[in-house]
Amino acid sequence: MWKFASVLMLVLSTAVGAMAQSGDSDVKAIVGANVVDIDGGEPIRDAVVVIEGDRISAMGPSGSTRVPAGAEVIHADGMWLVPGLMNMHTHLGVIMAAQKAELANEKTTELALRVAANGRDVLLSGVTTIRSPGDKQGAALALKKAIAKGQAAGPRIFSAGEGLPITAGHGSDSGVETYDGPYELIKAVRSRVADGAVWIKIFTSGGISTPGGDISEALMTPEEIEAVIDAAHRFGRKVTAHSGSSKATSLAVDAGIDCIEHGYMVDRETLLKMKANGVWLVPTITVTQPASTPFFEQQGSPPWYMARRETVGKTHWQALRTAIAEGLDIALGTDFLPSEPIDGTTATIREIEYYVAAGMTPTQALRSATIEAAKLLDADKDSGSLEVGKYADILAVPSDPTQDISTLREIQLVMKGGTVYRNDIAGGSRASGR
Numbered sequence: 551m552w553k554f555a556s557v558l559m560l561v562l563s564t565a566v567g568a569m570a571q572s573g574d575s576d577v578k579a580i581v582g583a584n585v586v587d588i589d590g591g592e593p594i595r596d597a598v599v600v601i602e603g604d605r606i607s608a609m610g611p612s613g614s615t616r617v618p619a620g621a622e623v624i625h626a627d628g629m630w631l632v633p634g635l636m637n638m639h640t641h642l643g644v645i646m647a648a649q650k651a652e653l654a655n656e657k658t659t660e661l662a663l664r665v666a667a668n669g670r671d672v673l674l675s676g677v678t679t680i681r682s683p684g685d686k687q688g689a690a691l692a693l694k695k696a697i698a699k700g701q702a703a704g705p706r707i708f709s710a711g712e713g714l715p716i717t718a719g720h721g722s723d724s725g726v727e728t729y730d731g732p733y734e735l736i737k738a739v740r741s742r743v744a745d746g747a748v749w750i751k752i753f754t755s756g757g758i759s760t761p762g763g764d765i766s767e768a769l770m771t772p773e774e775i776e777a778v779i780d781a782a783h784r785f786g787r788k789v790t791a792h793s794g795s796s797k798a799t800s801l802a803v804d805a806g807i808d809c810i811e812h813g814y815m816v817d818r819e820t821l822l823k824m825k826a827n828g829v830w831l832v833p834t835i836t837v838t839q840p841a842s843t844p845f846f847e848q849q850g851s852p853p854w855y856m857a858r859r860e861t862v863g864k865t866h867w868q869a870l871r872t873a874i875a876e877g878l879d880i881a882l883g884t885d886f887l888p889s890e891p892i893d894g895t896t897a898t899i900r901e902i903e904y905y906v907a908a909g910m911t912p913t914q915a916l917r918s919a920t921i922e923a924a925k926l927l928d929a930d931k932d933s934g935s936l937e938v939g940k941y942a943d944i945l946a947v948p949s950d951p952t953q954d955i956s957t958l959r960e961i962q963l964v965m966k967g968g969t970v971y972r973n974d975i976a977g978g979s980r981a982s983g984r
């Protein structure tokens with residue numbers, strides 16, 4: 551699939567194998583590259599980045615930072631290093647319209663393998679961490695376990711398990727379990743926690759596409775939303791809401807929600823209320839913008855859907871511009887598979903480009919896909935920037951992304967936790983000869 555097809559076999563045979571072997575090349579050094587400072591400072595030019603195990607152990611200019619004896623050297627001359635990208639809204643088990651017939655009777659075993667393949671594509675595309683606000687049959691949680699055991703290659707996964715749709719609401723497609731009233735919802739929250747979910751996902755308004763209630767309405771009652779949030783917070787889990795409307799968003803903010811997904815039609819007043827309460831926004835802007843129109847056409851989306859998408863796209867864009875101008879906390883999410891080919895790149899990169907077009911500086915946009923996302927996940931001690939002590943989740947791109955964000959379209963190196971999953975750098979062969 552796509553341009554990674556050629557490296558898939560290589561990755562299957564080396565990356566997963568390397569994870570299982572561990573030991574012989576536990577120390578690596580990336581040399582010759584410049585390290586981007588996502589805090590806006592000067593880059594480290596001609597840097598040495600030393601990786602021991604899965605973390606960065608030393609980093610600095612080559613003049614003062616030694617490559618440890620015996621280290622596996624990765625040459626990245628003239629490249630620019632950035633943290634692995636983090637996509638906060640994706641569903642690895644997603645079934646697109648064009649796949650519906652083919653996957654109508656998909657077995658659980660088939661789903662698991664499809665999700666594993668998607669996870670591998672996501673990682674190879676440069677996305678080293680994802681949040682899954684809505685699993686299919688717990689498949690992302692299963693993949694997370696398999697990745698931890700070295701049985702599969704994929705990103706770090708922060709999953710909400712299956713979402714909690716209400717009867718007749720968004721996400722309540724046939725065959726999906728629904729939950730109504732505080733007590734059913736509280737029970738469901740605890741069940742997700744028991745499954746290993748670190749987030750809880752609710753649906754407070756309708757969506758663009760489904761018959762599940764109007765996008766401009768507030769479908770869950772205040773007491774339902776409050777019950778979910780209270781039950782989740784008692785277990786230290788955060789709650790995020792699919793929310794298109796100002797009305798539903800305002801209710802959720804009052805109830806203590808942590809994050810809002812999409813915000814398709816949210817007005818300025820409500821965005822300011824989110825900001826005042828420290829509520830995050832995950833925009834998924836690419837879904838409603840022109841760059842993904844060919845994607846939906848290829849999916850055979852009906853004219854009424856395309857028209858609705860265009861209308862919502864205008865308010866969605868306005869909401870994003872306002873959120874950026876007002877300085878809301880924004881973490882990148884796509885709702886597409888992060889590696890989905892959109893407009894000549896991936897959905898994740900296209901989303902970053904849209905943030906720049908909507909008013910972010912390239913550095914801010916890069917932050918939304920790295921350190922800001924890590925903060926949303928409470929994972930910023932381990933991820934989100936290139937610092938000594940953090941995971942060695944590292945990408946290399948040809949030029950300085952703080953000057954030209956679209957250089958992210960040309961990712962040349964993907965490392966996660968010190969393991970190289972992709973290296974397209976010319977002459978970037980491993981010094982150790984493995």
Ligand SMILES: [Zn+2]
Pocket residue numbers: 639640641683684885
């Ligand atoms: Zn979604």
